[in-house]
Amino acid sequence: MNTRSYVAMGRRSLLAAGLGATLPLPALAPAWAQATPRAPRSVLATVAMVGDVVREVSGGRIRAETLIGEGVDPHLFRPTRSDIARLLAADAVFANGHRLEGRMGDVLDRVRAAGKPVVLIGESVPRDRLRANPDYPDAADPHLWMDPSLWSLAAAAAAEALSRLAPDSREAFADNLARFQARLARLDAYAREAIGTIPANARVLVTAHDAFAYFGARYGLEVESIQGLSTEAEANLAAIEALVRKLVDRRVPAVFAETSVPDRAVRALIEGAGARGQRVALGGNLFSDAMGKAGTYEGTYEGMIDHNVTIIARALGGRVPPRGLNGRLAA
């Protein structure tokens, strides 16, 4: 906080006391102001899910911004020169890790070399809670935000890291974390209930890339995808053919596109099933590796998961409230 805002606060409190017109403003910061926490620091998060955790836990005490925007695939994201400048200018960088930000390794090394903390919140979750990554034995499946109980652990790690960055705010961060974790527990309970209403034969989630294994394991959905854990490899025709057979055999009513992945291959599935006489709908666009537009409910972690749960359950024949857990989903 700078001197000007101390003065502004001083003016407000004087006005509140009805003395603004008669007393001069204090020229220097009063003693009470000197005891307030030091100026907020800035954190730049790679993906929006991580940025949301930083925002929730810091509660405005630390400026939280996100590098990778709406609809952008983090597996393929390469920072531009101005992105690199932003990364180097932040007081700390928070990322998911487990190679989600697959093409940012060198840049994160540069941030570390510049003496700035790089906090990989996904890598703080105990390894026995995580799923393997067949492409990279040294990393786990990075998509752990799809299970709110795991994301809750990642949020705790973020709170610890933020407390090291701003020790004066440790208690506030702990309070904010507890409130956020309570909301995640409620979200988790909603997801379990909603997915549980899907008829057993249709509990198959078919998506463009393999981002939903944690989600499926948590809520009892079989998960199939056209591409693997990363979007870097091309989808192959044999995989599409095998998925078409499964859709037909199981009479699965819908498949799903993702906002950060082209939907070409998903449409090929729908056409393939149609050619075999099975009508499969496009169930909607899921938020897999990117959240919705900043400033909207779907642009928060809670809204992202609520959106996914609600449209998956509805498209596969389950029963859910029209606008989701909080009545806030876009109609």
Ligand SMILES: [Zn+2]
């Ligand atoms: Zn992914």
